[in-house]
Amino acid sequence: MLFLLAWPILVILLVIFAMIYNDAIKRGMHPTTAFLCATIAFTIIGIIIYPAVRNIIGKKACLKCETMVPEDSKYCYQCGERFKG
């Protein structure tokens, strides 16, 4: 399942790299400086977003009480609701 997400992410990254490169050239900036700035900016964004996203990926919400439980759970540890499949 996750490997299916890898290709679109790779394409998006290449598009972002191309955009940064073109923007750097347009502004008369050295592409390396632009990539360094972008890397620092994306790292900071990642650090901010990661704690929120890690609680969603690989989890599902219980239909009864909306508690986030691991995707492969057979039942909700909060209310005891059983999951199909």
Ligand SMILES: [Zn+2]
């Ligand atoms: Zn529940």
